[in-house]
Amino acid sequence: MLPSFRLARPQNLTDALAAIGEEKVPYCGGTELLLAMRAGLTRPETLVDIKRVPELSGVEVRDGAVVIGAVERHMDLAVNSIVREHLPMLARVEGAVGNARVRAQGSIGGNLCFAEPKSDVATALVAYGAEATIAGPGGQRSVPVEEFVAGPYWADKEPEELLVDIRVPVPAAGTRAVYLKYQIIERPTVGVALLHDAGAGKCRLVVGAVGEVQTLFTFSDPAEIDPAAVAEELDPTPDLSGSERYKRHVAGVFIGRAVRAMAEAA
Amino acid sequence: MSVTESAIVEISLTVNGIPVERTVTPRTLLVDFLREDLGLTGTKVSCELQVCGVCTVLVNDRPVSACTFLAVDADGTRVRTVEGLAENGAPNKLQEAFISHHALQCGFCTPGFLMMATALLESGEDVEREDIVEHLEGNICRCTGYQPIIDAVEEVAASLPPCMARRNGHAATREAGGQ
Numbered sequence: 001m002l003p004s005f006r007l008a009r010p011q012n013l014t015d016a017l018a019a020i021g022e023e024k025v026p027y028c029g030g031t032e033l034l035l036a037m038r039a040g041l042t043r044p045e046t047l048v049d050i051k052r053v054p055e056l057s058g059v060e061v062r063d064g065a066v067v068i069g070a071v072e073r074h075m076d077l078a079v080n081s082i083v084r085e086h087l088p089m090l091a092r093v094e095g096a097v098g099n100a101r102v103r104a105q106g107s108i109g110g111n112l113c114f115a116e117p118k119s120d121v122a123t124a125l126v127a128y129g130a131e132a133t134i135a136g137p138g139g140q141r142s143v144p145v146e147e148f149v150a151g152p153y154w155a156d157k158e159p160e161e162l163l164v165d166i167r168v169p170v171p172a173a174g175t176r177a178v179y180l181k182y183q184i185i186e187r188p189t190v191g192v193a194l195l196h197d198a199g200a201g202k203c204r205l206v207v208g209a210v211g212e213v214q215t216l217f218t219f220s221d222p223a224e225i226d227p228a229a230v231a232e233e234l235d236p237t238p239d240l241s242g243s244e245r246y247k248r249h250v251a252g253v254f255i256g257r258a259v260r261a262m263a264e265a266a
Numbered sequence: 267m268s269v270t271e272s273a274i275v276e277i278s279l280t281v282n283g284i285p286v287e288r289t290v291t292p293r294t295l296l297v298d299f300l301r302e303d304l305g306l307t308g309t310k311v312s313c314e315l316q317v318c319g320v321c322t323v324l325v326n327d328r329p330v331s332a333c334t335f336l337a338v339d340a341d342g343t344r345v346r347t348v349e350g351l352a353e354n355g356a357p358n359k360l361q362e363a364f365i366s367h368h369a370l371q372c373g374f375c376t377p378g379f380l381m382m383a384t385a386l387l388e389s390g391e392d393v394e395r396e397d398i399v400e401h402l403e404g405n406i407c408r409c410t411g412y413q414p415i416i417d418a419v420e421e422v423a424a425s426l427p428p429c430m431a432r433r434n435g436h437a438a439t440r441e442a443g444g445q
Contacts, residue, residue, distance in 0.1 A: 006271040007292035007338060019269040034334045035315060046271050047292065049339075075328070099404020100382065102316055104328040105335065186317050186404075 002037050006046045013055040013164070017135060019048045022159045026050050028071050031098070031106035032114040056109070056164060059083060065131075065167040070109025074121075075100070077108060086170050089177035089193070093124040098186065109163045112148060115155045115213075117237070118187040122149050123208030124179055126216055127193035130168040136161035152212040172197050178261045180254050181209070189241040190251045194258040196222050207255065210236040210247045222262050227255035277341040281306070282350030290337045297321045297332035299340075300347060308348040308377050319405030322378040323347050329385040348377035351384065359425070360384060363418035371409035379405050383419045393423035 008024070010016040020026055027033055027047035036042045050056055050071060057069040059082050066086050068077065077083050078095030097103055097111070097120055111121045112132060125145045132148040134141050137160055145166070150156045157163065171177070174197070181191040191208040203219040207230070217230055231252035236244045278287045281304060288303060300306045300323070309332055310320040316331040323332045324346040325339075351358050357365065360383060370376045379402065386393060386401045398419045407415060 001298075002293040002295065004273075004291060004293050006273050007275060008269045008271045010269045015269050019271075030334055030336065030339075031316060034336070038314060048269075051339075099316070099319070100385070100401055101319070101322060101329050101331045101404060104325075105316075105330050 002034065003040075003043050005037075005044055008046055008048045009052055010048065010050070011052050013053055013135060013162070016048060016050055016053045016056075016162060017137065017160070019046075020160060020162065024048055025159075026113075026162055028107045028110045029073065029105040031102050032110060032116065050162070056162070061086070061170060065169050068108055068166045068168065070163045070165055071107045072109075074098075074103040074106050074108065074111075078103065087128065087168055087177075089179050089195070090121075090124050090128065090168070093120050093179050093193075096181075097121060108166060112145065112166070113155045113157065113163055115149045115151065115153050116187075117152045117212050118191070118209040119149070119214075120179070120181060120188060120191050120208065123191045123193045123206050123214045125166060125168065126208075126214050127177060127179075127195040127204045127206045128168045128171070129204065130166050132166055133164045134161050135164045140164065142167070146214060146216055149213060171195070172199055174199055176262060178258050180258050180261060182250055182254055185241065187241070189247065190254050192251070192254045192258045194222065194255075194262055196262060205230065205255065205258075207234060207251055209241075210234055210251050212237055222259050225255065225259050227252045227259065230255055275338045275341070277338060279340050279343050279345055281345045282347060283344075292336060292338055294337040295333060296323065296325075296330075296335040296337050296340055296345070299337040300332060300345075306347050306349050310374055310377060312374070313406075317404070317406070318375070318378070319382060319402075320375050320378040322381040322405070324381055324385055327385065327388060329382050346381070346384075348380055351380060360387065360418070360422050363421045364415070367414045367418040367421070369410060369414040369418040375405060375407045375409075379407065379415055383415075383422075387419070387422060387426065393419075393426075395420050398423065 008019045010019050024046040025044040027049050056071045059068050059080050074094045074097045084091045111119055130145045131142045148156050177195040179193045181188040188209040190210050193206040196203045201220040203222050205217040206214050208214040231248045236247035238244045276289050297311050300309050311333050312318045312320045314333045316334050321332040322329050325343050398416050
């Protein structure tokens with residue numbers, strides 16, 4: 001049984017921004033929020049259901065970026081034709097988040113706003129160099145996803161702000177990306193995203209799930225990556241999925257596999 | 267500009283094809299609405315964390331955890347539960363396969379497995395064994411060791427005509443307006 005609350009259903013972004021606040025929290029799929037409420041971690045007086053706000057949904061290419069509305073569900077993004085065409089690695093990640101029920105209910109925006117340290121989606125988006133668009137009383141601002149997901153369960157967003165969309169720069173032709181994860185329970189032990197834009201000589205390696213936040217490493221070519229050296233620089237949190245030493249080892253193994261998989265990546 | 271905040275909400279939906287109209291509080295969970303308001307106790311509750319899958323029902327053909335789904339969000343939808351699977355009062359093909367493969371022992375997880383499997387069987391282009399394993403990995407069974415369940419679903423998948431093609435999520439997405 002959940003604690004009682006009121007429900008607001010704004011129909012546009014202006015009304016949604018007017019409706020949210022310290023005790024009035026945005027609500028979309030509920031896959032994180034309802035669990036936190038049931039556990040007594042938060043007790044909002046009002047849930048502001050943002051699923052009917054058109055400005056927060058849809059996927060389109062605009063100004064050289066794939067713009068993904070915050071309320072888009074994982075399951076829809078996994079099969080979205082724009083995402084599959086431009087961001088095939090993200091499409092595969094979205095198709096393997098949690099389980100099929102979580103993918104049917106949970107949204108990409110909710111995933112980032114809860115800043116779950118084991119989020120596959122955040123790890124993938126940081127590799128793509130994605131930015132989060134945030135709207136508030138003073139207008140809109142944009143921040144890189146690695147800054148938005150500032151800490152464990154802590155997104156850089158004020159209570160009167162809303163995540164509107166995620167903008168992923170359309171990768172240059174010939175860019176390749178892979179995501180590998182190791183998972184034995186509900187959440188991954190380690191997730192490794194690797195993106196290589198050979199034309200620009202840019203390579204982004206992101207290691208997620210092992211520590212409190214995703215860690216980004218940049219190179220000019222995957223051949224420069226020394227998996228053991230990268231693993232040494234991580235700060236793993238010991239938890240149910242393993243000790244610090246174990247997680248460091250598994251991360252090193254998966255970084256090595258990602259580098260090798262890059263050769264065959266689409 | 268202000269947005270109305272409601273402490274009570276009217277919902278209108280169909281459950282297993284039957285129109286239902288009720289008034290609920292926003293905190294009412296779909297599973298409690300089904301079990302307590304409608305008396306449909308086939309849907310079970312266990313972990314309440316979206317991990318075990320026993321509370322799985324279909325909302326507009328998509329599998330959801332009814333333990334973590336507000337009844338108000340079912341407004342205007344088509345909800346299907348295990349009670350809706352039987353055809354003309356007899357077990358359907360999938361239920362028959364569960365029986366013949368001994369895919370249940372205590373039966374507590376069975377409604378969830380049946381609904382999860384139904385979502386896959388209705389949506390898959392070609393459902394291979396590995397698709398079944400992947401799709402059902404979010405459901406827990408403590409009796410069978412899973413193999414009989416996978417065997418049962420595989421048997422039904424193999425008997426489907428080719429091109430019942432609706433990829434996971436596609437069908438529901440099209441209905442919702444193709445976002």
